Amino acid sequence: MPDEANDPTCEPRRTINKQEAVRHLTHSALRLIAAGEDPLAIHLLVHSADKMLIDLAKQLGKELRVDWESYIKEEYQVEFFRRYREMYNYFKHADKDFETDLPVRDIAMSNVFALFICAANYEQIFGDRTHHMALIFVLAMALFPQLIMPTGIQGMELLKGARDMQSMTPEFFFQTFEEHPEGLPNFLPERLADLQDLGHFYKLTFQELREGKRESRRVFQLPPD
Secondary structure, X not given: OOHHHHOOOOOOOOOOOHHHHHHHHHHHHHHHHHOOOOHXXXXXXXXXXXXXXXXXXXXXXXXXXXXXXXXXXXXXXXXXXXXXXXXXXXXXXXXXXXXXXXXXOOHHHHHHHXXXXXXXXXXXXXXXXXXXXXXXXXXXXXXXXXXXXXXXXXXXXXHHHHHHOOOOOHXXXXXXXXXXXXXXXXXXXXXXXXXXXXXXXXXXXXXXXXXXXXXXXXXXXXXXX
16 A cells, blocks of 8 residues: 555645535535435435534534524424434444344435535535535425525526426436536536545556556656656
8 A cells, every 4th residue: 555545644635624525525415316326325425414514503603594403392302313313323333223224214305305405504604605506406496396495586596497397307307417517617627626636546557556656647648757
């Protein structure tokens, strides 16, 4: 293994803050949903982001747009979060429930709803809406038009568009966006930024990776040594 992988004192390539960490989680969850990937893994990403946003709001003294604690009586909050985080905690721990089977319900639908809440709370805390999150809002409005209350002219337009999409499948929705991403031009640059830590990993040979190389001539078309 390269020294960088084994040496905790090695100079890091970069650092990220909590806002960037949440953004990575929400963006990745959306792209996995678009790719039709494992909803159990997606659930972990979404609930990690949700938990981080709740903790960040408390530390920053800010209100969440959707705060579960505001709607649940204090005496029921522990039980609510136990049930709400049941699957998330099952995958995090194995010391107390190692012989217990996990009930799996309609996780794909619940993942989208929870991801929508994450995007709304991210925007509330940081005052920023990425184009990944804009796509999350459109997806949530298409899937739950009866639950989402639009705000402003743009929100009304989104809701109307969501109602027009009711004959679409989620697969076709994402295929259409992939073919016509111009409505959210920052989506692809955001994805590239999210994946920057891959570097040239997929372009280097296994031998080059073992030798600790980080750049590939196949990417830069560098001249030979």
